[in-house]
Every structure is written in C-alpha cells, then in structure tokens.
Amino acid sequence: MKYMCLIYTDPNVTPPMGDSMNAAYFDLNRRMKEAGVMISGDALQPTRTATSLRKRGDKVETMDGPFAETREHLGGYYVIDCPDLDQALHWAAQIPGAAYGTVEVRPLVVFG
Structure with a gap:
C-alpha cells in the first residue's frame, strides 16, 4: 500500500x-531506496512562495500563502510503498523533521 508522509x-x-x-x-533517502519503499519525496519552498486557490461557483479566488493559519507549515513529503501502516510508521518516525514537528501518514486512494 502506498502512503504519503x-x-x-x-x-x-x-x-x-x-x-x-x-x-x-539524504541518509534516510538512501536507506528507504535500499529497502525498496521510497517512491518519491521532495522538500517544498517556504510558505511565502505559496499561492492558495479556491473556487466558489464560477468565481476563482487566489491568495498569497497557505490557506490555513497554523504554526506548523508543510515543508515536504515522501510517498512510500509499505505492506502495512506499521511499516509506514516505522519509516515516518525516521524522517528528521519528526524531531521538530509532525509527520502525518495517510494511505493513498487506489482508483480502479
């Protein structure tokens, strides 16, 4: 199953x-690749570079920055392929940012 961290x-x-x-x-990336669980992952530019968009009817609104006002910001992600949530959590716990913030682990929806 694929999970997004x-x-x-x-x-x-x-x-x-x-x-x-x-x-x-880089070390975590290497270990996840060697284990065959890493599909992709990237860091994101700072939130000051973000543009949020929402559509209500025919009206499209854009605004600078992330939509939610929170202390923690989305800084990056991994997509990993693991047999179960326990293994996904094992890898997510090794993400360096987990020591300073939160890593949300969610299964991806498989269509078809």
Missing part, C-alpha cells in the same frame, strides 16, 4: 536546512 514543521523551531540536516535526509 506529510512533513509539518514550525520554521521558528526547526534548524535551518544545512549540511547536517541535509545529510540526515
């Missing part, structure tokens, strides 16, 4: 991306 962190608490933080993510 959404990485939410508070930019005021999270250490800046640098050599040690990057190394931790």
Whole structure:
C-alpha cells in the first residue's frame, strides 16, 4: 500500500536546512531506496512562495500563502510503498523533521 508522509514543521523551531540536516535526509533517502519503499519525496519552498486557490461557483479566488493559519507549515513529503501502516510508521518516525514537528501518514486512494 502506498502512503504519503506529510512533513509539518514550525520554521521558528526547526534548524535551518544545512549540511547536517541535509545529510540526515539524504541518509534516510538512501536507506528507504535500499529497502525498496521510497517512491518519491521532495522538500517544498517556504510558505511565502505559496499561492492558495479556491473556487466558489464560477468565481476563482487566489491568495498569497497557505490557506490555513497554523504554526506548523508543510515543508515536504515522501510517498512510500509499505505492506502495512506499521511499516509506514516505522519509516515516518525516521524522517528528521519528526524531531521538530509532525509527520502525518495517510494511505493513498487506489482508483480502479
């Protein structure tokens, strides 16, 4: 089953991306690839670069920034393929951002 791991962190608490933080993510990427569970993953640009959109009837509204006002921001994600939630949680617990924020693990919907 495929799971998405959404990485939410508070930019005021999270250490800046640098050599040690990057190394931790690169190491996790390597280990997940070796285990055959990593499908994809990326970091996101800061929330100041986001544009949110909503459509109500025929009217489309856009606004700068994320829609929700929260302390933690979505900073990146992984899509992993694991046999069950327990294994997905095992890998999600190793995401470096989990030490500074929250990792939401959700199964992907399979259509067809």
